[in-house]
């Protein structure tokens with residue numbers, strides 16, 4: 384994203400007090416300015432209709448990006464980290480995000496009722512293998528005709544990028560940014576299987592940008608020719 388767009392979103396994460404902690408401000412500014420995730424997800428969601436469920440929403444940066452780009456459909460962010468949800472709510476209120484909510488929820492135990500599009504960005508590796516498959520099934524079941532399931536994940540393929548991703552995830556956990564540690568890195572076939580079984584058509588493309596990570600963008604949609612579910 385352009386530097387000014389990133390700065391405007393990050394401003395919602397500035398501390399209320401002059402000498403307060405600016406960690407979220409610098410993190411969001413840096414991430415929005417450097418991560419190819421957001422342009423990729425914006426493009427994938429551009430044709431999607433209906434509300435969006437953002438599973439593992441973190442600070443809710445995607446909601447800010449969507450609203451900044453005029454994507455006005457309802458946004459529901461859920462994350463297991465209660466503290467991040469409080470910070471996401473605070474920044475969402477500050478930015479006056481319309482029709483955006485943030486709720487604390489363990490997506491491996493429960494998913495809210497939803498019928499629309501679903502985002503699952505950099506979350507899968509924090510769940511054990513069986514929970515990943517269950518989450519992918521649950522996410523796929525919530526995609527409506529005209530909706531999209533947009534996943535960003537690293538894929539296990541023993542490449543140098545795969546190793547760089549694992550080391551960085553572990554460091555993010557050790558320095559306390561990620562409360563949960565990575566559990567399992569899925570490979571392409573295990574991500575694809577539950578989505579194929581749900582009848583979704585998918586594309587998988589690398590989303591490396593200028594990063595050293597093995598990130599892939601997976602976009603799945605119901606077959607427009609299939610009878611409505």
Ligand SMILES: C[S@@+](CC[C@H](N)C(=O)[O-])C[C@H]1O[C@@H](n2cnc3c(N)ncnc32)[C@H](O)[C@@H]1O
Nearest residue numbers: 439440441462463464489490491504505506509
């Ligand atoms: C690397 S962050 C990605 C945040 C956000 N999706 C983004 O792209 O900026 C992974 C997020 O997944 C969340 N997460 C991990 N396990 C989860 C679970 N079982 N249920 C809900 N959220 C979870 C973490 O708390 C964290 O905020």
